[in-house]
Amino acid sequence: MTSKLQDGIAAGRLDDEALQANFADLHPAYDPHEALVAADRCYFCHDAPCMTACPTSIDIPLFIRQIATGTPEAAARTIFEQNILGGMCARVCPTETLCEEVCVREVAEGKPVEIGRLQRYATDTVMAKGSQPFTRAAATGKTIAVVGAGPAGLACSHRLAMLGHDVVIFEARQKGGGLNEFGIAAYKSTEDFAQREVDWLLQIGGIEVRYGARLGEQISLQSLGEDFDAVFLGMGLAGVNALGMDGADKAGVAAAVDFISxxxxxxxxxxxxxxxxxxxxGGGMTAIDAGVQAKLLGAEEVTIVYRRDKAAMAASEFEQDLAAQKGVRIIHNATPVGVEGNGSLSAVRFAYTETVDRKLVTLDEGFTLQADQLFQAIGQKIDGIPEELDVIGGKILVSETGATSVKGVWAGGDCATGGDDLTVTAVAEGRDAAMDIHSALTGAAG
Known part of the structure; x- marks a missing residue:
């Protein structure tokens, strides 16, 4: 975290007991009886809207039926066949805006089947045994370079390894997991789950991870293209958008992603x-995660300020409600215009905004919030996209199957054009790119 220690910023605001309670698992795991009761609520729809809403197209009615019939291991395999990071997705997916939002029970009764918690029950059952449910196909003799050990890179690597290819993952950090490890609120992924999931995934074999290798520094796209049969780019968003106003460099100002990490x-x-x-x-999941965790660490007042209205916030309504429940105030329709303080942050000035003809207009009226710490969560960007690649909107341009403008190079996840910046979307894009790479290298149909 780039914020410097100053008056008003201190450690140990709460004791260990309070901190442990505050950062406990947000959605505790089901026990077997609870899982059976929850599964029994499913109608097992033939034309299931929940399955359509899932970016990885998991057969949700099937895996819930498998839980209901006492075979959670089979349910887990159904999940993992489509989403090898199904354990983490069960914890962090915004199910309230995906599968559970369209659940027939939600539409009819306002209370959906708790698909996410059922998915966690099944996947945890298998992962607790420590073994992989999949084995590698016969060796193809092909080796693929994967840049980034985040959700997209891991999903791509696992699928390629299953298909008999050898994979080398190049990861800039000294630890894998990407967003799952460094960018998600601690109460969503407890007990070092992200690293345990990485270790479990790598048990498939055929995957080597080389840490401390950043694209554009230790490795280049050209060298990877020369040394490997194919390349997949899944390096995520490493850069942070700047506030772009006077005072943003004062002590006490930091990027929300650095705080969370x-x-x-x-x-x-x-x-x-x-x-x-x-x-x-900010108004996305990162802003909510930063605000809630600041409160859980003992901050007396936490205020999230977003430039547009409530409906425009990228954070789901569930996340917004969670913030309110934890005592975080959310102010809409305001944008920062200045940071005050003599060397260190003391206050942030805002101007009110309104939307006119779908354009954001900054008004003359405003207000000031006293503050000794400011976290910016106004979006991230990719640093160092290779110049060989076509780019649109600051992201690598890819086809539906993840192919880039350079032959032999695919991309997916947050660094590429595609779906929402979610773990589950990244997994789907990594998996689908792996199938296209397999087809390109072997001539086999996906």
Missing amino acids: ELRQSGDLASLPIGRRVVVI
């Missing part, structure tokens, strides 16, 4: 400094 990697939450009055700028 530091918190996720901390072995002692009581050692993390947090302000008394914290302001977060």
Whole structure:
């Protein structure tokens, strides 16, 4: 975290017992009886809207029926066949806006089948045994380079390994997992689950991970193209959009992703400094995660400020409600115009906004929030896209199957054009690119 320690920012605002309670699992796991009761609510729809809403197209009615008949291991295989990171997705997917939103029970009764928790029950049952449910096909003699050990890269690598290819993953950090490890609120993924999932996935064999290798520094697209039969780019979004206003470099101002990453990697939450009055700028999941965790660390006042109205927020209504329940205030229709303070942050000035003909207009009226810590969550960007690749909107241009403008190079996840910036979408894109790579290298149909 780039914020410097200053007056008003301190560690140990809460004791260990309070911190453990605050950062406990957001959605505790089902026990076997609870899972059976929850599964029994499913209508097992033939033309299931939940399956259509799932970016990885998991056969949801089938896996829930398998749980209902006492075979959670079979349910897990049904899930993993489509989404090898089904365990993490069960924890972090915004199911309230995907599968559960279109559940027939939700439409009729306002209470959906808890698909996410049922998915977690099944996947945890298999992962607890420590073994992979899949084996590798006969060796093809082909080797693929995968850049990035995040959800897209891991999903691509696992599918390629299953198909008999050898894979080398190049990861810039010293630990794999990507967004799952560094960018998600700690209460959504407890007990080091992200790393346990990576270790479990790699048990398929045929995958080597080389850490500390960043594209554009230790490796280049040209060298990978020369040394490997194909390349998949899944490096995510490493850069952070700047506030672009005076005072943004003052002590106490930091990127929300850095705060979340530091918190996720901390072995002692009581050692993390947090302000008394914290302001977060943004309207997505990152802003909510930063704001809620600041409150859980002991901040007295936490305010999230978003430039548009509530309906335009990228964070789901569930996430917004969670923030409110934790005591986080959300202000809509306001944009930052200045940071005050003599060297260190003391306040943030905002101007009200309104939308006119779908364009955001900044008004003359505004307000000031006293603050000793400011987290910016206004989006991320890719650093160092190879110049050989076609780019649109700051992302690598890809086809429906992930092929880029360069022959032999595919891309997926947050760094590429495609769907929403979600773990589950990245998994789908990595998996589908792997199938297209397999087809290109062997002539086999996907």
